[in-house]
Amino acid sequence: MALPDELTARLKRTDDGLIAAIAQERSTGRVLMLAWMDDEALARTLATRRATYYSRSRQQYWVKGETSGHIQYVHDITVDCDGDTLLLTVDQTGAACHTGNHSCFDTAPLEFGVPVETD
Template identity: 70%
Template sequence: MSLDPTIASRLKRNDAGLFAAVAQERGTGDVLMVAWMDDKALAKTLETRQATYYSRSRQQYWVKGETSGHTQYVHEVRLDCDGDTVLLVVDQVGAACHTGTHTCFDSDVLLSAE
């Protein structure tokens, strides 16, 4: 499986060939997590609708929920205006964060509305 060349030409990757992927919950709009992708991970995500990322620490691909059961079904994928980040709009089953919480952004609020 390979990424459509039209899409690939629009992506801006870091020195490791990666770009950021933001997962957002379709029903609530919650930002669930940020991970990394490369062309192969994005191609697999687009083909299967299963969120597939690249682990920098393990240097391998992982499908969200493959071992935990906490899956992400991908409804929509958007490329940002700079081409360096993709947004995945997903249905999340179970926790999105590796700590077991629904979102990776629910513990440390640095600033909130007054």
């Protein structure tokens, strides 16, 4: 599978060929997770509408929900103005986070005005 030339030229990848991919829930607008894609993962996602990412730690592709059943059905993908981030609008079945939470951003917000120690 190959990406269209126009899209390939528009994307700015990291030195290892990856692009940040943010998954956002279509029904709520909630940010679910951030993962990584390369051209092959993006091409697979465009062909199947199943979110396919590249695991940096395992050095392999993974289809979200393939083993867990927590599927991401992709409705659309947009490229940000710099061409270095993708936004996937998805329907999420089950948890998006590997911890079992619906979103990887289910933590308390950071507090403003709190002194931070630095070296």
